Structures are given as structure tokens and as C-alpha cells.
Amino acid sequence: METLEETSPSQTADYTVKADHLSKTFGSFEAVRDVTLEIEPGAIYGFIGPNGAGKTTTMRMLATLLEPSDGEAWVCGLSINDHHQENLAALRACIGYMPDFIGIYDKMTCREYLEFFAAAYFIEPKRRAGLINDLLELVDLSAKKESYIEGLSRGMTQRLALARTLIHDPKLLLLDEPASGLDPRARVELRELLKELSRMGKTIIISSHILTELTEMCSHVGIIERGTLLASGKVSDILGKLNQHMRIVKLRIRPIKAEKVEVLRGILLNGPGVKAVRPLDSQPLTDWEVQVEGNEAELNQLLRYFVEKNVPLFGFAEQPTNLEEIFLQVTKGYVS
Amino acid sequence: MAGNVLPQPKAGTRLGKLPRLIGGAWQSLRHNPIIIKELRHRMRSWHGLVDLATFSILLSGFGLIMYNTYQNSNRIYSYRSYIYNVYTSNAQTPRSQELGSNYFVAIVVAQLFLACMLAPSFSAPTIAGEKERQTYDIMLVTLLRPRDIVVGKLFSSLAYLMLVTIAGVPIASVAFLMGGLGPDQLIAGVVVILVTGLSLGAIGIYWSSAMNRSVTANRNAFINILLLYFVGPLLIVYALNVAFQPTPISFQFSTYAENNLKDAMMWVSSVNPMYAIVDTNEILKNRPGSNVLFFGNTPKEFLFTPVTRFLFISSGIIFIYLWQAVSHIRPLRPEAQRMAKTSKPAKTTTSTEAKTTEPLG
Known part of the structure; x- marks a missing residue:
């Protein structure tokens, strides 16, 4: 499949993550192919793709696992x-990695768990107690400080894992499917926590195949399928680019006689830039969805055309595009 | 660089003239959180205490059986000495000394057997267990180096064995009452047990790093130990015996050649710690002037006792297996270092050659 990205000479921007034609093959299987991306400091980058698309492999490469x-990537300039x-140590000090499966140790309290990782990151012993208290407070687990990990709920374990990921104050968080298996409340809590971390200046790469999970929090998005990065950049930029190609307009029309429906359909289809038309309800046919190719000016022309053709219109609204639609359209190749 | 992190300790910087390898291992031990974590895990469970008590009771029982055997044997000897009018007033008779020495060897061999069972079964599940629990990746992305992980896992798994060995020292020390045992022998016995634990533990750690499942790692470690320490030496010694046995129609060995062959067979046999302890004990009894490390008054071909040879061989085994284990748990292979030499730093690239992604362009 043809990739969507175009390349142009970069300026002097400083990126937390920069990948240049990153590839990974396992035998003859290409898990990741020519991934090129840049992620700015402080971004929440949603890494979207179906299962087996190459998200985890890309994240594991970035995490030095x-x-x-082939290719090259830099994390925090390394x-x-x-x-x-020396390079690996500096690199790992910059990265907080949370894999998709949260492995825990038996017979260990939350405090001991965090203490172990604090020691594994060579954090000064005298600073550990305060740091652990702060982190447990951040993830709302202070009350569970001396509880055994195996007794925690899935959501709590996930939050503890996030605290572990933050213990060495990394600049970049690589979170692989952090919300999988969580109940709705735990998902909301996790989302709020990630937003808070973003406000604290952390760059977050979060992978998921559940798009609604990412819709509200991601500032940037990368869509990967079969190892190929189809789109990458700011959500607003991608939406803008996508909208240049395909917009969805919802029409509300005064009920008309059944014999005139086909005439109306013909008028709608003949509109400038209209690619497809479909009614959204049965009788009476009042709501229609129109797929339009073009920008705002073309939408304006279309509205004028409908008015000129005496379409009994009393609603004309462009549908806001969300990540789900971006994903569907990008992976269908609408915008390639 | 993130603010919370201390610079990593550098191997050998504080230890000055010590070799870098030993210095690195020492630093790995000093700053190793894995040891604390693993010991806490092991000792928090009541199993640790119960197992230690069981081992001590079993060893004491074995010691008691050996002591009774000694008593009975000594009574017979006293009876014979009475009949043959051999007066022995001292409790530490030559016969008593011999039995004291045998008792000690029996206890050490029992502890070695225990070490053969415990060391691999403690060490083989350590790293493979992390893989099974899926905690392996999060451990690898910390600042702990593969060396730290291997050393931490090895020493934490052997700490318990050390405890069992130390608990067995008073039982072995009963031999002092009977005589025929020097402090050097006791120290050598403890050292051989600990080195055996280290080398078998290293084999366990190697298989643990190479395998993804504890059961497989355990199985492979035991097969490896069986072949390396028991079956292998036995077959080689047998083959050497068959190949070089002088017969009337073949050439006669010179004393020099025969000594060399015996020496070679002793090296091969000394892989096995039980052989090393038993044979060294025989040497101490039968060759005056010998000590636990060196032969006395013997041809120059025989310089080292089996215990010394065992220590040499074990050092090699420990080094090779640990080195291989470190290579196994290093996720990034050396080939990539060649790529790194040709890669350009990020800052340079962003300003000159980097390409930016224009989504949906």
C-alpha cells in the first residue's frame, strides 16, 4: 500500500522521538516497514492500528528492547x-515503558514494588520514600501503600504500573495498550491521569486499537497497518488533510412525496464534489448524508447549488470527523 | 537526562587495582536491588524456614547414622585391639582419626548432593520465571545491566544454599571430636560446596536466560549437570583407560607417560566435586606432606590435589556460563553497534537531512 506521508526537509525542531525509516523483520515477516515519524515534546501521541499492525514492535524498538x-530512531536526541x-543508560533514563501485560511480583507490597524499581534506576535511597509517596498520591493509591499487589484490582495494578513507569521521571512514556481490560471508570481515571501527565510536560506515546479511548486525549496520532505507518501528525492537521479529501455533510430536508425521492437523490448526486448520497432514515426521508470531496469553498458552492435547485433544505451541517472515521478512511485508502 | 536518576556506578572505579571483572561483579553485588527483592520474597514465605529446618534435620540424621557407624566400628576395633593386645589410651587413635575423616567426607558429600539438587532448582527458574510473569521487559528497561541481573539472580538463588551450607558446618565439625580433620579441610569442604553451588547455579542461570519457561530451564540444567559432572567425566576416564591400557603386546608405558595419563584422568575426574573431596581426603591420608591444595613428595606431574583442580575447572565453568547468560539477556545484539558507528546524531540530522512527515499529503 502506498504510504500517506510526504517528506520535506525538517527545520531545527527538537523532537522527543524521531524515527527515520525504522523497520523490523522477523525472518521473512516484515513486522514494521519504513516507519518515519516525529513527536514533539509534550505531545500525547496515539498509536492506532489493528492487532498485529506493528504498534508493539515499534514501541519495543523505541524502548531498546x-x-x-533497518533505519534509525532517536529518543531525546539519543x-x-x-x-x-553510557548511551543505553541515558536512553533508558529518558524512557518509561509500560508493556501491554502488567507483570507483577508475588508477596510484594506496592511500596516494595516501587522501591525495587527506584533502586533499579539508582535513585538515591534517601529520596525514595518521599518519591514513592508522591507517586502513589498521583495515581491515587496512597491508601494501598502497604497492600500486596496481588490483592489490587486490575485498574489499581495499571495505575501502580504507571507509577512505576514514572519513578525515574522520564521524559517519554511508552504505554502499550494501557487501558485494555479496564472497566469504564478505570478508563476514565487513566485518561485523566494521562492528561495530567501531559500537563506536567511528559511526552506520551499510547497505543490502542480502541479508538474512542484515544479520541479525547491525543494531540497527535499515528495510524499503522500491516507494519506501515499510513498517517502521522497532529490530529487537527490530519483532520484538515482528511477533510480536503472527503467531508461528510448531514442534510435535513422537509418531508417530500415518495415519487419525488429519486428526483431529489439525482439533484443531490449532481451537486459539485458530491461522491455519494445515502438516506439516514426510512419514511419520511428527512435526513441525508452526503460525502463531498473538497474544502470549505466547495461546501459553500454546494449549499448555493441546493438552494438554486429549490431543495427544501432546513439543515446543512458538516459532520465533525473523529479518530474512528480518520482510521476507517485512512485504512480504506480513501486518502491515499 | 531525566532528573531523578543517579549516574550508574562504574565498574572498578573504587577498587583501583583489582581486575575490572571482579570489580564489576563487586559493584553489581553492592548496588543490586534484585538480591534484596528475591531474598525478601523467599524468606517472607514460611517455606524457607521449614525447608531449612528439614535439611538440617536430614543432615543431622545422616550424621548420626555415620557417628553410630563409627562407634560400632570403633568398638569392634577396640575389641580387636584388646585381643591383639594393642593398647590405645588416646581417644583420637589412628583408627578414630580415619573414621573422623571419613565421617567428615560423608557429610560434605551429602551436602554436595544437596547442592547438586538445590542450586539448579533455585537458579533455573529465576530469569525464565520473569519471562513467565512478563516482568522481564520492565526489568530490562531499567538501568540494571545484564551483568547486574545475572549476578543478582545468581547470588539471590544461592544465598539460601549458603544458609543451608553454613547450617551444616556444625554437623560436619563433629569430626573434630574424632580427630583426623584439620581446619584447612573444613574450610576446603565449605569452599567446595559453595563453589559447586556457584557453578551449578551458573548453569541454572544460563538455561534460565536461554529458555522461556521455568520447567524447560530446570530440565535442561539438570541434564547439562548430569552430563558435565557425572556421565561426561566417567565416559572420558573410561575411554582413556581403554585407549591407553598397557597390554603385553603393546608398548609399555614409561613412568612419565603413565603419570601424565593419570594426571589427565585426575583433571577430568576433578570436574566432579564429590570425587575431588573423596580423592583429596585419600591423598591427605596416604601421602605425607600433602595439604588440601598441593601434593607432597610426589612427581612434578602431580602438583595440584583434586580439590585445587576442581576449583580451577569450576572457575572456568562459572565464567563461561555466566558470560553466556549475560549475552542471552542482552536484548540488543552487537551487530547494531556497527550500525551505530555509521549513524548520525539526531541534532545534526534534524538540521540537515531529516525528513518530516506530512500526513495525508
């Missing part, structure tokens, strides 16, 4: 291909 087969101990 997998070696790329190459993931430079495996010298």
Missing part, C-alpha cells in the same frame, strides 16, 4: 542503535 532491522552502555 528490540533491535531494528540513537537507539548506539548500544554503548
